[in-house]
Amino acid sequence: MKGFVSRVSGSVVTVRTGAPVRLFEAARVGLAGFPGETAGLRGFWGPDSAPEVDVVLCENPSGLSVDEEVSFTGGPLSVELGPGLLGDVVDGLGRSLRGDGFYLGEGGGDSLPQNRTWRFTPSAAVGDTALPGGFLGAAAEGSCFVHRVLVPCDVPRAAKGNTVAWIAPEGDYAAWDCICRLADGTEFSLSRRWAIRVPRPFAARLPLDRPFYTGVRGLDALLPLAEGGVAILPGGPGTGKTVLQQSLARHCRADVVVCVNCGGRGNETAELFEDFSSIPAPGGGSLMERTLLVSAPADAPPAMRETAVCLAMTAAEFYRDMGYSAVVLVDSVSRWEEASREVEAHLSGPGGAFYARLARHCQRAGAVETLEGRRGAVTLVNAASPRDGDFSDPVTQAALRLSGAFWGLNGEWARARCFPALDWERNWSLYGDALSGVLTRETGEDWAKSRDYLLSFLSQAGELSGPARLQTLSDQERWLLYHSETLQDLYLRQNATDLSGGLSSALLRFLKALDSKVQEAGFPDEAFTVRPELARLFTLPEEEFPDRAREWLEHFAGALTPAVGNF
Amino acid sequence: MTWLYREGSKKITGVSGSLLFAEARGAGIGEPVTVETDAGALMGQVLHVEGALCAVQLFDEMESLARATLWLERGVLEVGVGDGLLGRVLDGRGRPVGEGVSGRSGGIEKFVSLYGPRINPAHRTPPGEAIETGLSALDLMSTLMRGQKILLLAGAGLPTAELAAHAAVQATVRSRENVLVFAGIGIPARDEALFMDAFERGGVMESSVCLLNRAGDSPMERFLTPRAALAVAEYFAFEKGRDVFVVVTDMLNYCDALRDLNRAIYKTPEKEYPARVYSDLAGIYERAGCAADRPGSVTQLSVLTLPDDDLSHPAALLSAAVADGQIILDRALHARGVFPPVDIAASLSRLMNRGIGRGRTFDSHRDLAGQLHAAWAKAMKVKRLPAGSVLSSVERTYIDFADAFECRFLNQRVRETAELLSVERRTFAQSEARAWEILSKLPPEELYLLPSALLERKRWS
Structure with missing residues (x-):
């Protein structure tokens, strides 16, 4: 489906198109093929009228002019999920940054390595019923991580002919090779795309009654977080939010760690990558093998901050569905809000969706029973950077109401270099009572x-x-x-x-x-x-x-x- | 500048301040334009396109609309780079002034985009090599790193320019072949003279490139000055493998230009900064760092004047959020004659811990800095007790410590002659010796943040 640029303002492009376009549909804009996402529609399709479509670009639209062509892809922004995702650094659109050059845009590709194969060991047999989320076999990812290959959760549950007609024998397969075919002809590979804004389905939510050990003495002793819980970590500039998040990424007891650099410094991603590649993980391999870094630093196009956050949640849910405990560390939601405002300033229609999106984002955390019947969890720690350390700021307050633990940082202690500068008396955790029994037993x-x-x-x-x-x-x-x-x-x-x-x-x-x-x-x-x-x-x-x-x-x-x- | 073709338009529909509106279908966002008028050629950049109309931000003052023609230049804004720039003064958009060096003949090798491509975070190497500035307050307490971007925040009337000039001249970044790039944004004549004098005296003029947007120059040109400076810096760093030290002053003038432009377009309230300031500033500050696979580095020291000493000013907060740390000056210390008057509790180098310690600066640097910070914080707590409070004997030692800290450690002013400030230069080892000297004012059992073995050794030596 095609359209033409009629206006460019900031990173927002207004497009005239005769074809029906959906909200959140992905688009390619202009000769350069800038990736973008539909953010607003105005007007209606008539015999001689076409609506205006606002497309938010995830790239700096340098040189773009009116009348350039826009093509809509027909589907929402999505990310390729499969083995090889862990250990990588991706941008807000899921493109692997390690494959790109020193300056961005010199190369770069999809989220999964193109030229790698994975050892797949089948468990399902021909004739088995393939229910969504069902176990097909295991792929070895990294030195110790077992990547459970599941029937995609968007396969219809009640469709006829969803029995396994063929399954690949044990062997090495690329992410895109077919490994299973159903009786109705549907084929699966090791990887599959998933729309980043759509929460992945699960069977049921489970109570938050298991501790998420952070490795930070004070937090575990005073302000515990539950597996599947949400914590907010606000602090003024220089109070150590980022360092604390990095410590969590390094020391917490989680199977999978997803770190989102949302409007931060490029160096922060580089530090994590360099350090984690050389630090051994408790279970073998390096820490990087359990980590995915999503990087949308401050100089990246603002729209990428939101896609980075959604993408991180999607990746964490993907591992949750395999029965793992994943944690997403977002640094920071305040930068995401700033980016939303920056984009909205250029929309031709009204904006103001940020707080609803923040709530939806927090709701994606939780401990669940997966479709396969295992326990999985996505724990979420959102850092916030309220102006001048004033916690009454709207982003902090909105995130705080959606959280079960409040880990505010105190400027005075940070100035005395007493880290972590957590304000022990003002902070709280709602998970303490539910976890008290387990914590007493385990410590x-x-x-x-x-x-x-x-x-x-x-x-x-x-x-x-x-x-x-x-x-x-x-x-x-x-x-x-x-x-x-x-x-x-x-x-x-x-x-x-x-x-x-x-x-x-x-x-x-x-x-x-x-x-x-x-x-x-x-x-x-x-x-x-x-x-x-x-x-x-x-x-x-x-x-x-x-x-x-x-x-x-x-x-x-x-x-x-x-x-x-x-x- | 090279172009494939030029398109002209005479349909200029209006001018408002530094904005120009014209009918020029096909203008691309961000592309440079030239406006030819009777009075000469003006430079501008396409800001917004809608149908056949485009809005252009002008970098020069528009005097007359008569017989004006707008030329779309296609491409991007560029600056000429090459070895011929060393030792030269450029204007606020990166064009050499005086002795007409222009084009490839005058040592200009090529033209590069002012905006520069974004550095891939996955190919950065976190900065981890200490820079010795010769100032204890920085070297020991907030050590600068090669490839760091650091802010210098202070209210007006404090010796920011002196400190920045001193650091720029003294900073020993790894290699001997350093390049100094200076970007003056809206710089007053006094500051210009101070910096030029310091560079001359420090003998770094030959290896420096100075871009000057003077206070009287077009405020819109301030958008270009830091970007042109960084494009030059990136050329020397990542193409020539040099360690480049960039000094930018004053980023407040840049932020205000951005705010004024926004006010012209959207009629926003006078004090309000647009939401895009953060991304825009990041586009400047993030152009610093070290590469994993090539030599050279860009280190940035950006001065930002704090209006009314207000650290919560949006320009300061947003800058601090991207920078790898900040040095903040304290008015009370300055009033007591301390130079550099660094507020060490509020100052911070985020990358410090990666580049200090054994084999880098000196053993136990981290513990020593941690102990000094803790002791200083405690001393301030004691000093803040109201007059008449009963102090314990231990608390009284903290008062002595605080005095020694200011006079013997922070202060490096030697003598002040009529025209210049003379500052003692300390090596890392000399700063360390000073630190031990002032810590000896405290009872040893207060120094529990230092490893006990180290403390023993020091007590007997």
């Missing part, structure tokens, strides 16, 4: 009690360090301040590169024991110089820590008791 520590211990300490110390202090503090108050600073500086403060979630409960148990020993001994002076000792203990390897810490504490307490006896 061997009453989770809710530990949380209350930490929070009460932090809030009491906050009250003491208020503005006016006109008299000497009592010993108990001094200890409260000193120990809360220890908790803040040695427990909650964590270096982004060497987070170790494994030790967190042992550390906290130790700090609580120290606190009670000091209280028993009546706050002797020695208690106020222990921090360097603790700092040294805390750098011990994970397996040595519990024994050495116990020894140290016994020795320390032993030295304290006589002093109390003298009184």
